[in-house]
Structure formats: C-alpha cells, structure tokens
Amino acid sequence: MINGIKPLDRSLRWGMVGGGGTSQIGYIHRSSAQRDGTFTLMAGAFDVDAERGKAFGRALGVDENRCYASYQALFAGEADREDGIEAVSIATPNNTHFEICRAALEAGLHVVCEKPLCFTSEEAQILADLCSINHKIIGVTYGYAGHQLIHQARAMIAEGLLGDIRIINMSFSHGFHNDAVELDNPSTKWRVDPKYVGPSYVLGDLATHPLFIAETMVPELSIKRLMCTRQSFVKSRAPLEDNAYVLMEYDNGAVGSMWCSAVNCGSMHGQKVRVIGSKASLEWWDEQPNQLRYEVQGEPVRIIERGMGYLTPRALEEDRIGGGHPEGLFEAWSNLYRRFAIAMDATDRADRALLENFWYPDVHAGLQGVRWVENCVRSAESGASWVEFR
Numbered sequence: 063m064i065n066g067i068k069p070l071d072r073s074l075r076w077g078m079v080g081g082g083g084t085s086q087i088g089y090i091h092r093s094s095a096q097r098d099g100t101f102t103l104m105a106g107a108f109d110v111d112a113e114r115g116k117a118f119g120r121a122l123g124v125d126e127n128r129c130y131a132s133y134q135a136l137f138a139g140e141a142d143r144e145d146g147i148e149a150v151s152i153a154t155p156n157n158t159h160f161e162i163c164r165a166a167l168e169a170g171l172h173v174v175c176e177k178p179l180c181f182t183s184e185e186a187q188i189l190a191d192l193c194s195i196n197h198k199i200i201g202v203t204y205g206y207a208g209h210q211l212i213h214q215a216r217a218m219i220a221e222g223l224l225g226d227i228r229i230i231n232m233s234f235s236h237g238f239h240n241d242a243v244e245l246d247n248p249s250t251k252w253r254v255d256p257k258y259v260g261p262s263y264v265l266g267d268l269a270t271h272p273l274f275i276a277e278t279m280v281p282e283l284s285i286k287r288l289m290c291t292r293q294s295f296v297k298s299r300a301p302l303e304d305n306a307y308v309l310m311e312y313d314n315g316a317v318g319s320m321w322c323s324a325v326n327c328g329s330m331h332g333q334k335v336r337v338i339g340s341k342a343s344l345e346w347w348d349e350q351p352n353q354l355r356y357e358v359q360g361e362p363v364r365i366i367e368r369g370m371g372y373l374t375p376r377a378l379e380e381d382r383i384g385g386g387h388p389e390g391l392f393e394a395w396s397n398l399y400r401r402f403a404i405a406m407d408a409t410d411r412a413d414r415a416l417l418e419n420f421w422y423p424d425v426h427a428g429l430q431g432v433r434w435v436e437n438c439v440r441s442a443e444s445g446a447s448w449v450e451f452r
C-alpha cells in the first residue's frame with residue numbers, strides 16, 4: 063500500500079520540456095511526478111512560445127531564472143548549476159521527442175518521454191544505446207499501464223488461470239474526432255499533420271496504449287506477422303488514418319486484433335484489452351479501471367475489484383485507499399512516476415539486483431511501440447498485406 067512514506071531518501075531535481083499552460087497533458091505529469099515526493103519541479107522550458115512558457119513557469123512557482131526559452135537553454139543552464147536538474151520530462155508534440163530525448167541523455171539527464179517515443183525504430187535504437195552508454199533511463203508514459211488491475215491480470219495469466227493464451231482483442235476507439243475538429247483545436251491540429259506525427263495518427267497516438275497493456279499482461283507473446291488496413295474518414299487527414307484495424311499472429315499460435323479509431327461516434331475512450339485462454343478470459347476497460355472481468359467458461363462472470371485483500375501482492379502494492387474507493391488515471395500515472403524515480407535512483411547507484419526484476423515502461427517498451435507502428439504502416443501501404451514483424 064502507498065501511504066505517503068517516501069520510497070527514496072531524496073527527491074529528484076526535475077524539469078519539464080513542454081506541458082505548458084494550454085497543453086492537454088502537462089498537468090497530469092506535474093501532479094503525478096510530485097504526488098509521492100519523488101520529484102521536485104525546479105526548472106523548465108514549458109512552451110514553444112518562450113515568453114508564455116516563462117510566465118507559466120513563474121506562475122507554477124518555479125524560480126524565474128530557471129524558466130528557460132528553449133530546451134537547449136534549459137539543459138545548458140542547468141548543467142552549469144550545482145543544484146541542476148537530474149531528470150526531465152518531455153511533453154511536446156511527437157516530432158520533437160527524438161531530438162529532445164537525445165539532447166537530454168547527452169546532457170546526463172534521466173528522461174520521462176511521452177509516447178510515441180519517436181518516429182523510427184532506428185531513432186529509438188539510438189536512444190536505447192545512449193541510455194546504456196550514459197547509464198540513464200527513459201521512462202515512457204504509457205499511463206494506463208499504472209492501473210493496478212493490469213498487474214493482477216498479468217499475475218493470473220502467469221499462474222495459468224486462463225489456460226493456453228489463444229486470442230488478444232485490443233481497442234482504443236473514441237469518437238471525439240468524427241469531424242475535422244482540428245480546424246479550431248490546436249492540440250488536434252498537429253496530430254493529423256505528418257510533419258508533427260510522422261507516419262501515423264491513431265496507430266501511434268492511441269493503439270500503442272492497449273498494445274503495451276497487452277504486452278504487460280502477457281509478456282511472453284511475441285508478434286510473428288501482422289496485417290493492417292487504415293482509413294481517413296475525414297478526407298483532409300489523408301494520408302494519416304483516423305481509423306485502423308490490425309490483425310496479428312504470435313509465435314505461439316495465438317492471434318490478436320487491434321481496432322483504433324478517432325471516429326467511433328458516441329464512444330468516450332473504448333480502450334479495452336481482452337485476453338482469451340483455453341479455460342477463461344480476462345477483460346479490462348479503461349473507463350472502469352477499478353474492475354477486471356474474469357470469465358471462466360461455464361461459470362457466472364466474476365468482477366475482480368481493485369484494492370481487495372484477495373488480489374495478488376503486486377496488485378495491492380500500489381493501492382492508495384482500499385477497495386470500493388475509485389482510483390483513476392492520476393493514481394495510475396503516479397504509480398508510474400514513482401517507479402520511474404525508483405528506477406532512476408537504482409540506475410544511479412548501479413543497483414542491478416533491483417533493476418533486474420523491476421517493471422516500468424522503459425526505452426525498450428517505447429522502441430516496441432515505434433516498431434509496431436512502422437510494421438502496421440508498411441502493411442497498410444502494401445495493400446493491407448501480411449508482413450513479417452521486424
């Protein structure tokens with residue numbers, strides 16, 4: 063249980079790039095990083111508009127000398143200080159992630175980066191190599207994966223309660239962009255422009271979330287080949303897709319499907335992962351994250367509740383209030399940030415024993431998401447043909 067006791071004897075000096083006052087995702091980064099006393103916000107380059115970013119940083123209570131005009135100025139300025147930042151979070155549009163991550167690692171910082179990590183697997187590999195060379199980590203904010211019941215599902219699957227895993231059905235299909243809302247919404251505008259998002263829209267923006275949740279629940283599965291068909295129902299978005307279907311074959315004979323969409327009218331998030339085995343199935347839905355459906359063939363459905371004594375120790379480890387009280391996305395993100403801090407501290411101390419079995423979405427999880435999108439785009443562009451996963 064998490065009860066406010068600090069997991070580390072220090073708080074990491076922390077900065078942000080992006081996540082400014084008008085951003086969608088900046089606040090959940092700040093709230094989650096600071097929830098458990100593991101990070102203290104000391105500096106930032108919060109906005110593409112330098113003056114607006116400085117004013118926002120001051121309003122957050124950051125020392126005005128440490129509110130910088132750009133990420134380059136942030137890394138240089140902090141490197142010159144004895145109390146300079148040790149870690150940075152990157153919450154900017156996707157086209158900037160690679161350059162900012164690389165610069166941060168070269169400046170000797172640990173990194174938390176938004177998904178998708180970058181545009182190509184070559185770039186992601188460069189970042190992974192830099193992490194190894196510089197003894198730094200990148201944590202990737204696949205925030206939903208911090209929900210406790212995903213780890214309950216992982217434990218139940220590992221215990222064999224589902225039998226042999228046969229089918230994984232995944233979806234993240236909301237309806238918020240059924241029209242060209244990007245015409246008046248800056249946060250959506252860059253999401254449908256290849257200059258900012260690279261080769262895909264919903265495959266990278268949405269599908270990488272349930273993909274990582276499924277990888278967390280069933281880590282031993284590895285994709286052998288896949289096929290993808292994608293559509294731009296709002297025509298001005300072409301060549302980027304606002305809807306896609308992906309079929310996958312895994313190397314143990316299991317199969318999987320992904321439906322990602324921004325035009326699923328009426329749906330809020332529609333993010334579900336259903337794992338089907340030879341004896342039973344488990345299903346998790348991000349709109350009811352405190353419940354996990356456990357369906358044994360021939361028996362009534364069981365609803366497993368978060369925070370209850372019957373859960374596995376791993377699923378209870380990050381319980382903050384006990385069963386019945388709903389926890390949400392902010393708690394899931396806080397669980398991830400807590401883990402990022404523990405992994406950063408252990409990396410600084412070269413504590414290999416801790417790191418060996420310590421779960422968090424790391425640079426390899428980021429690389430896998432980028433690689434998956436690349437394979438989907440390759441398949442879609444070759445007429446939705448099956449492609450070997452590489």
Ligand code: NAD
Nearest residue numbers: 080081082085086087108109110153154156176177203249
């Ligand atoms: P947004 O457009 O709402 O905000 C982007 C912010 O970055 C703005 O404050 C902007 O001024 C700032 N910015 C842009 N370029 C910058 C630069 N070079 N230097 C400093 N600041 C800069 O975007 P958003 O919706 O908050 O998305 C940001 C990132 O977060 C994207 O990569 C997106 O995919 C990701 N995201 C992740 C989740 C999640 O669940 N993990 C959810 C939403 C968004």
